[in-house]
Amino acid sequence: MKVKNQTSMPSKYWLLILAVVCVILLGIEGFVDGGGPLRLVANYTIIPMQKGISYAGRYLSDLSENFDTLEEVRTENEKLQSKVDELTIDNTRLRQEQYELERLRELYQLDENYSDYQKIGAHVIANNGSNWFNDFTIDKGSNDGIQVDCNVLAGSGLVGIVTEVGPDYARVRSIIDDSSNISAMVLSTSDICIVRGDLKLASDGRIHFENLPNNDNEIEVGEQVVTSHVSSRFVQGLFIGYISEIQVDSNNLTRSGYITPAVDFSNLQEVLVITSTKQDLINSETDQNEGE
The missing domain is CATH 2.40.10.340 (Rod shape-determining protein MreC, domain 1)
Incomplete structure (x- = not known):
């Protein structure tokens, strides 16, 4: 049968002690115009965390913006490619029509040169x-x-x-x-x-x-x-x-x-x-x- 450790302190007492310490530190912080130990602790704990959170936020924001920009660029490229394909088809058609026109002009001129024959x-x-x-x-x-x-x-x-x-x-x-x-x-x-x-x-x-x-x-x-x-x-x-x-x-x-x-x-x-x-x-x- 184990004997209960009589020296252990209940958690509520530890919480009370921490609360008192915080109050004391806050009081000292007020007297020293924000230059006391809380500021020192904050400089090494809270502020780096804030910077990290801020950096992560900016990164995620930039990533979201870049993703949106990438989607816009991709959509624009698809539109441009579609336009290029359309223009290529039109250009090919125009060139074919030009070649055909030139051939027909040759035939017309040939017909004129030999107009005596049906x-x-x-x-x-x-x-x-x-x-x-x-x-x-x-x-x-x-x-x-x-x-x-x-x-x-x-x-x-x-x-x-x-x-x-x-x-x-x-x-x-x-x-x-x-x-x-x-x-x-x-x-x-x-x-x-x-x-x-x-x-x-x-x-x-x-x-x-x-x-x-x-x-x-x-x-x-x-x-x-x-x-x-x-x-x-x-x-x-x-x-x-x-x-x-x-x-x-x-x-x-x-x-x-x-x-x-x-x-x-x-x-x-x-x-x-x-x-x-x-x-x-x-x-x-x-x-x-x-x-x-």
Whole structure:
């Protein structure tokens, strides 16, 4: 059996003693005008706690403000990004419309240059899978008056000739195709030559010409070459391109060289098709002569 410690003092007495001490300290504090031990105790206990609480409050306040600011910035960034996306789409659309307008202007100018011929516009819808439009399909056919051997234009001049026709489509073989050969002439001298397609030269932006007479007519780089009047399938005067290189052949009787074509055969989107073939024009002229 444990014996109760008789010397322990009840808690209420300790509380009473502390209260008395506090009163005494307050009294002394009043007499010494706030410079006594309470101020010393406060300097080492209460004031640091107040500073810590104040610092924590400011930190939490700044953190809250920063969080609000971050949310505002994020919201603003989302709005700006949405605006940038919208402007990018608008800019892309405007550029596409500008490119289309430029192409249509080229076609319009081409139509004006060959106003003697009846023509119809068409879109290129497929090619043969290569990087060059040496054989491609357009979205107009016999229902639109197109027939085999109709001549096709784009850019600044001749593209090729129609080789196959369906009700709503037509296939075109361009002048750069390996199987293409055209009776052409130098515009300034009317000298006849043969222009042959060569896909190996297409990457250099050139086509080959040959059998140009080596006569007294001086022909220089930059001369224009057009379809000749003796061509059996191409109407006369269609612009093919500019002579970029010319030389005398080893037989000393003919000249040959290269032509820079008037059409960009790496990018064809719209074309003009002359709906009358060379034979149609010949027949029409014959009928007129007989009528006279």
